[in-house]
Amino acid sequence: MTVRTRFAPSPTGFLHIGGARTALFSWAYAKKYSGKFILRIEDTDVERSTPAAVQAILDGMAWLGLDYDEGPFYQMQRMETYEKVLQTMLDAGTAYYCYCSKEELETLRETQMQQGLKPRYDGRWRPEVGKTLPQAPQDIQPVIRFKNPQTGMVAWDDLVKGRIEISNEELDDLIVARADGTPTYNFCVVVDDFEMGITQVIRGDDHVNNTPRQINMLIALGAKIPQYAHLSMILGDDGQKLSKRHGAVSVMQYHEDGYLPEAVLNYLARLGWSHGDAEIFNMQQFCEWFDLDHITPSAAQFNTEKLNWLNAHYIKEINISLLASDIRARLQANRIEPSGASFLNNILTLYRERANNLNQLAKDIAYFYTRPTPSAEDIEKYITPEIMPAMQKLQQLLSNIEWTAETIHHEISAVVAEFSLKFPKVAMPLRVMITGTAQSPSIDQVMDLLGKEETLARIQKYLSVCT
RNA sequence: GUCCCCAUCGUCUAGAGGCCUAGGACACCUCCCUUUCACGGAGGCGACCGGGGUUCGAAUCCCCGUGGGGACGCCA
Numbered sequence: 001m002t003v004r005t006r007f008a009p010s011p012t013g014f015l016h017i018g019g020a021r022t023a024l025f026s027w028a029y030a031k032k033y034s035g036k037f038i039l040r041i042e043d044t045d046v047e048r049s050t051p052a053a054v055q056a057i058l059d060g061m062a063w064l065g066l067d068y069d070e071g072p073f074y075q076m077q078r079m080e081t082y083e084k085v086l087q088t089m090l091d092a093g094t095a096y097y098c099y100c101s102k103e104e105l106e107t108l109r110e111t112q113m114q115q116g117l118k119p120r121y122d123g124r125w126r127p128e129v130g131k132t133l134p135q136a137p138q139d140i141q142p143v144i145r146f147k148n149p150q151t152g153m154v155a156w157d158d159l160v161k162g163r164i165e166i167s168n169e170e171l172d173d174l175i176v177a178r179a180d181g182t183p184t185y186n187f188c189v190v191v192d193d194f195e196m197g198i199t200q201v202i203r204g205d206d207h208v209n210n211t212p213r214q215i216n217m218l219i220a221l222g223a224k225i226p227q228y229a230h231l232s233m234i235l236g237d238d239g240q241k242l243s244k245r246h247g248a249v250s251v252m253q254y255h256e257d258g259y260l261p262e263a264v265l266n267y268l269a270r271l272g273w274s275h276g277d278a279e280i281f282n283m284q285q286f287c288e289w290f291d292l293d294h295i296t297p298s299a300a301q302f303n304t305e306k307l308n309w310l311n312a313h314y315i316k317e318i319n320i321s322l323l324a325s326d327i328r329a330r331l332q333a334n335r336i337e338p339s340g341a342s343f344l345n346n347i348l349t350l351y352r353e354r355a356n357n358l359n360q361l362a363k364d365i366a367y368f369y370t371r372p373t374p375s376a377e378d379i380e381k382y383i384t385p386e387i388m389p390a391m392q393k394l395q396q397l398l399s400n401i402e403w404t405a406e407t408i409h410h411e412i413s414a415v416v417a418e419f420s421l422k423f424p425k426v427a428m429p430l431r432v433m434i435t436g437t438a439q440s441p442s443i444d445q446v447m448d449l450l451g452k453e454e455t456l457a458r459i460q461k462y463l464s465v466c467t
Numbered sequence: 468g469u470c471c472c473c474a475u476c477g478u479c480u481a482g483a484g485g486c487c488u489a490g491g492a493c494a495c496c497u498c499c500c501u502u503u504c505a506c507g508g509a510g511g512c513g514a515c516c517g518g519g520g521u522u523c524g525a526a527u528c529c530c531c532g533u534g535g536g537g538a539c540g541c542c543a
Contacts, residue, residue: 113468170469170471179541184541206538232537354505354506355506440504441503
């Protein structure tokens, strides 16, 4: 049987890191077994679902490169199917109308909670042989409830958590259709997973409690039960649960924050899953290695430091022209127009070794395109009056050479020797004058790249001021 | 409250009874490299939640605690 997995987000917000990992694992599982990965948008909550959120999810998946074989299917466009199944269940007696009002249910819940009981529907409208149902009130639009078995046990072998058994006594008759006739989540999931032939349901473990209900409905429909794999949640950097007001950010935020999708993907893959000691691997390797046996059942805390490390790795590894086009966009966002493709490539070749963030990288190389303003502290610390004679001499020597990193280095060394200085004594002021900061790659290489004219002009600026 | 899940270095994890005086990675510390900052290289610090069993032998299996999390919607 071919593997069919799905990712089924509800479009009530952006694609966050937890959802992205769920999607990644489902995607990888399908890829590993040459199966199909299906995208299904669960938009039955009309109140909270928005087209913008749908787009955000699509964008997030596209950025990560998580492509789907079928879909996106929208549940709101499948109403006819749900209604048909609902009618079948009503006819078969596995579902029934319930005329309880919301208020009635609310008081029921409250009393049960007060008595220390698990709040659940008491089955007052549940038809039973030999039981007389109350008179249906005229003013209430009924909901439809699923007639859950009252005895026995539901069990499944969770691919992540192992065997889970839940007594049917813990379950109640859940609402499958609202008073307005629209079907609810648990019901739609069941119908869709069944009809779409999903073989492995890989989802967040906040759904383990829904699983027994869904299995019971699947049984009632005579469907084959898929395998379930419940992924534990991802906690924030501080160990706290991710929520809208705390830490939960869109995966696209990582793009904005200067991360490569390769890094995010590799990081996410390694969060809750492992392959021995493997830390760095691409998606092709991941798909080959991926399995459900090596997923940790416990929650994982997000660690930005490690993401940064992976980001640094991929900034070094990625194809230079891909890197250049990304950095070009970031420079332009800062109103810097990078001239000359090969110039940018050369700069990046020099700088990518030391970067772990694309925004920082773009910022660090900005001085190649626009003259920098060093901080007052750096000027005071490095561009001292005592060093000026040496700088004067260097400027003079540099203006007469053929411009290469080697020749530049040679002249700096000459000045260092002539004035009996240490190399950094000359290199540091140069660095500040040229790059605007006290940190950069080898200054001779920087000068070489910047070009003779511009370099000499930047040095001259300080010589003029001080003389 | 009831039910369910989880528990190895600060963090992500390896570990499916002996290979474990518990391995790797991030972070941290030291040293090396060095033209500053990084990168890189070499070391170091650092964990099996507690208590009972089972067993010749337990991080691994069982039970009980404890701690954390989740679910109990006409949300998904």
